[in-house]
Amino acid sequence: MSDLLAERDAWSMANCSIARTLEIVGTRTAMLILREAFLGTRRFDDFARRIGIGEPATAARLKELTAAGLLERVPYREPGQRTRYAYQLTEKGRDFLPVLTALRQWGDTWVAGEQGRPVVARHKQCGGEVRAVLRCEEGHDVPFGESYIDAGPGLLRLEADGA
Amino acid sequence: MSDLLAERDAWSMANCSIARTLEIVGTRTAMLILREAFLGTRRFDDFARRIGIGEPATAARLKELTAAGLLERVPYREPGQRTRYAYQLTEKGRDFLPVLTALRQWGDTWVAGEQGRPVVARHKQCGGEVRAVLRCEEGHDVPFGESYIDAGPGLLRLEADGA
């Protein structure tokens, strides 16, 4: 457990996973599109109407999220209608659920309205509320302050100029 | 377990906790400021330099996050210097860690560079890697598809016009 944080200036965050992620889902509307996708929305108009955003923003975000591989366009056909395309989550997109759960949970705790939170996620099996928690490989819950930052293989160490 | 998703159009997301949260931390720079705060950065110049953003953006975001209660300004004094202010996480800010952990984890999995992820969080106690996981109150892990959405006290049900 070398103290990587103490030498914070000796390494770069140029390839930070958080920054990379935000380049894909860093807009408010992208997050809301994903929220809506997790709620089961699949069609263009439904995304726009349920989120309350304009069609150009809807089209732009759906295109970006599809290009990034979080959504995929799948053809569908309703009786008496022509073939259309729906947007559904890929595995890459489904894997984003912990992010949205953590965001919702934080909002429920700290910025909910007077009435309280609008929705709750529950486990189908037991009805228990679903929460995003931090846990280590060994199965321990990890409260704030009980974790440390370790170097990964992609850590960029900066040249020391005058040393 | 009434199927709330089936009647998705009958309820509103006007007070959605995710949307509310994004109004505070919905910019790329706000998230990166928080990342840096969790890495131990506390001073204005360090935030700007380590994140690689300009001073106006740094000042704006620090001000917003302080106003929103995620950071607090604390006076400090180095020997031979005058009193200055540092920014440190409040409880409200510390509670944001699961969001950043989930974002980092998704990026590590899906958009890491060739070298792999730059950093890993580990449990101080055992060295095990820390992950953001979805778990229900009863202690069960909740994989994708094993949860459902239930109404909370703040759910806004819309008037049915023609029904």
Place this chain on the structure above:
DNA sequence: GAGCTGACTTATGGATGCGTAAGTCAGCTC
């Protein structure tokens, strides 16, 4: 083959995000 419908695209404009560069300001050192 004319109209309809869902899924977009285009045009336009305002608001916000963010960078660079330069200025301010307080108070400690010398």
Place this chain on the structure above:
DNA sequence: GAGCTGACTTACGCATCCATAAGTCAGCTC
């Protein structure tokens, strides 16, 4: 009391986000 330093603020301009409104387009119905 002049200079220095950290912490900002101001000025300016570009780029992106996003809304409203209108146009397009494919193909099914009638």
